[in-house]
Amino acid sequence: MTLFSQTSNSERTQLKRSVKQVQQDVLRMGTLVEQSFRLSHQCLFVRDIQAGENVIYLEKRIDRYYRQIELDCATLMTLQSPVAQDLRLLSALMQLVRDLERIGDYAQDITEMALKLVHYPPHSCMDRVEAMSEYAQLMLATSLVALADLDAKAGENIKKLDDTVDDAYEYLYDLLAHQRDVPGVVEPILLLGLIIRHLERMADHATNIGQRVSYIVTGRRK
Amino acid sequence: MAGVEFIIGLTVGLGVCVWQHYHWKKRLKKLIKSVSNQDDRSISMPPLYLLRREVDKLDWERRQAVQERDNWQRLIDRAPIGYLLVDEENQLLWCNQQARTLLKLDRWRWGEVRLLLELVRSYELDLLIERTRKSQQSQEKEWVFYFTRHASAQDEDFPSFDNQVSSKTVQAIALCGHSFPLPGRQVGVFLINRQPIVELSRSRDRTVSDLSHELKTPLTSISLVAENLLDRLQNPERRWVEQMLKETNRLTNLVQEWLELTRLEADPTKVLKYESINVHEIIDSVWQTLEPIAKKKQVTLTQIGDYSISIDGDKSRLIQVFLNLLDNALKHSPVEGEIVVSLDSDCCKLEESREDEVSSIEPQVIIDIVDSGTGFVSSDIPHVFERLYRGERSRNRKASDLSGSGLGLAIVQEIIQAHGGFIEAKNHPDLGGAWLRVKLPCDPKNPI
Numbered sequence A: 001m002t003l004f005s006q007t008s009n010s011e012r013t014q015l016k017r018s019v020k021q022v023q024q025d026v027l028r029m030g031t032l033v034e035q036s037f038r039l040s041h042q043c044l045f046v047r048d049i050q051a052g053e054n055v056i057y058l059e060k061r062i063d064r065y066y067r068q069i070e071l072d073c074a075t076l077m078t079l080q081s082p083v084a085q086d087l088r089l090l091s092a093l094m095q096l097v098r099d100l101e102r103i104g105d106y107a108q109d110i111t112e113m114a115l116k117l118v119h120y121p122p123h124s125c126m127d128r129v130e131a132m133s134e135y136a137q138l139m140l141a142t143s144l145v146a147l148a149d150l151d152a153k154a155g156e157n158i159k160k161l162d163d164t165v166d167d168a169y170e171y172l173y174d175l176l177a178h179q180r181d182v183p184g185v186v187e188p189i190l191l192l193g194l195i196i197r198h199l200e201r202m203a204d205h206a207t208n209i210g211q212r213v214s215y216i217v218t219g220r221r222k
Numbered sequence B: 001m002a003g004v005e006f007i008i009g010l011t012v013g014l015g016v017c018v019w020q021h022y023h024w025k026k027r028l029k030k031l032i033k034s035v036s037n038q039d040d041r042s043i044s045m046p047p048l049y050l051l052r053r054e055v056d057k058l059d060w061e062r063r064q065a066v067q068e069r070d071n072w073q074r075l076i077d078r079a080p081i082g083y084l085l086v087d088e089e090n091q092l093l094w095c096n097q098q099a100r101t102l103l104k105l106d107r108w109r110w111g112e113v114r115l116l117l118e119l120v121r122s123y124e125l126d127l128l129i130e131r132t133r134k135s136q137q138s139q140e141k142e143w144v145f146y147f148t149r150h151a152s153a154q155d156e157d158f159p160s161f162d163n164q165v166s167s168k169t170v171q172a173i174a175l176c177g178h179s180f181p182l183p184g185r186q187v188g189v190f191l192i193n194r195q196p197i198v199e200l201s202r203s204r205d206r207t208v209s210d211l212s213h214e215l216k217t218p219l220t221s222i223s224l225v226a227e228n229l230l231d232r233l234q235n236p237e238r239r240w241v242e243q244m245l246k247e248t249n250r251l252t253n254l255v256q257e258w259l260e261l262t263r264l265e266a267d268p269t270k271v272l273k274y275e276s277i278n279v280h281e282i283i284d285s286v287w288q289t290l291e292p293i294a295k296k297k298q299v300t301l302t303q304i305g306d307y308s309i310s311i312d313g314d315k316s317r318l319i320q321v322f323l324n325l326l327d328n329a330l331k332h333s334p335v336e337g338e339i340v341v342s343l344d345s346d347c348c349k350l351e352e353s354r355e356d357e358v359s360s361i362e363p364q365v366i367i368d369i370v371d372s373g374t375g376f377v378s379s380d381i382p383h384v385f386e387r388l389y390r391g392e393r394s395r396n397r398k399a400s401d402l403s404g405s406g407l408g409l410a411i412v413q414e415i416i417q418a419h420g421g422f423i424e425a426k427n428h429p430d431l432g433g434a435w436l437r438v439k440l441p442c443d444p445k446n447p448i
Helices: A002-045 A049-079 A084-117 A126-149 A154-177 A187-218 B002-035 B040-044 B047-077 B097-103 B123-135 B161-166 B195-232 B237-266 B279-297 B315-332 B408-418
Strands: B082-086 B091-095 B139-148 B170-182 B186-193 B275-278 B300-305 B310-313 B338-346 B364-370 B422-427 B434-441
Touching: A002 A049, A002 A084, A002 A126, A002 B123, A002 B139, A049 A084, A084 A187, A126 A154, A126 A187, A126 B139, A154 A187, B002 B047, B082 B097, B091 B097, B097 B139, B097 B186, B123 B139, B123 B170, B123 B186, B170 B195, B195 B237, B237 B408, B275 B279, B275 B315, B279 B300, B279 B315, B279 B338, B310 B315, B310 B434, B315 B338, B315 B364, B315 B408, B315 B434, B408 B422
Parallel strands: B300 B338
Antiparallel strands: B082 B091, B082 B186, B139 B170, B170 B186, B275 B310, B338 B364, B364 B434, B422 B434
16 A cells, blocks of 8 residues: 555656656747747847847757657656646647747748848838837747746736737738838838738737646636 | 572662663763764763763854854845856756846745746756756856846736837846856856946947047048158158058058958948859969068968869958968968968768757858968967957067058958858967868858
């Protein structure tokens, strides 16, 4: 009896440790995604081309973490049969890394578009786009903090933040779409349209992360 | 009869008692001896008293140690540099006030044990700690820590879109971390704020380039005036003006090089105009310009390797690179010396993939330039690419030879880096001369 409870106890601590390890990897991946987003921002608004080159390397590393975390989660779920919050945590983390990976992908896309945009003079609505990008970064940071703190309430708060980004997207879309007498080629406007779309998607993924954190803690999906 | 039995019993009992007491005393003495570092003289005192004294002493020492530990802890807590203590599972055990300010650790509470990554989202810091633990050696690293503001749950009114623009979302602070492995696979990290230094050096560079810009115009007119004067003067005045003209030109060069360097540094990629260039041809043409000096010194150039290698690069800038490098090599070669330039393309070599560097398979060109001089002084090697740095002894030029500006290698490095390449300086193990190795990507869009 004692022997059995001891082994199960050591299994539990083993599981705890493994879960913690996975959590740590997710946070690491989060820092990389955040950095990637920041670099794409610099590339787009400060025209820092070096930053753009670094994003590609970061993206490779993010991908590696993504695959490894997914595998680790699956292994832990099958071999250690976790219950309750541990199970919710692992299954939510599996989804969450996909959100993170998507944000990283979008950051890379934005960088590529920024490199094309360098050849054109800055558009008049660049300030608004910059504010939108900063706001999306703030949302990502908020969702990562929520993940670190396992804060159930954060999900709702981030959703409110997301509304602001959606409004900004609508506003900028109208501004770009209803522009008349465009001088020269339309590429910069096209690129800006795609960029704000990407930013809006990134904010959505950040919102998802917040919601998944709420699910981990409360077990309720919204 | 009963009396005799009683006495025998009593004697045996007493004997056992005495024997036990004796043994107990002996053990006690041994124990005292083992904990006490005093001489044997006082051991004749009653053991219980000795024990009491030892316990008191140990207690006093313990309190002393606690006091000392508290003092150290308080000192470190208020130290002007940051300190973090991380356990083997990367959990933050303790950090001081400065670390809290530098890393914006406002969510950490005293005595709380949490994953460091939950509190500080810095990949670099995490990597530094992991490396220290793995290698069990102290490490040093400089990086820029970015802190992105987040909306805290307590805030009732969220940052709105408009006031968002006014307050900065992302803050940057340049840090230098020194990490040390501790027993139990713990790691201690000292953090130094480099931000003031970074800002200071930036403002210094700006000042110097502003100053250079201001110096340019008067210098040009001075040299014009001097040139005009030359035709109207006889010796000895003519010689003085010649000297003046030479020095003025030197100053003009210095100013121009500095401005060029600043421009390259500020926006490296914008300044470059890319075209396809044959490396061998460039080196050849550079050598032709240097030929007169080389002939005087009877120095020969040997080129080995693949002559067909060509890369995408800025022609005039690369000419300057090889001019500076070969000119240096020429200056430091002895009479009848030899300069060896070897070209090698490295198209399919896999760079060793380290943990923080993604393996690169980008094709690159490696150009080695080795002179037959005495080489660098080893203490100079880390500084040779610094602006205005001059080697201490052997590579220091004689007063008559002071023609360089001290910016040559700095410019070389700046140009190479703008091309996405890399340059390193060392001494050749066999030939003994200075060895400069330039690595350039064949396609500059894929930097090494």
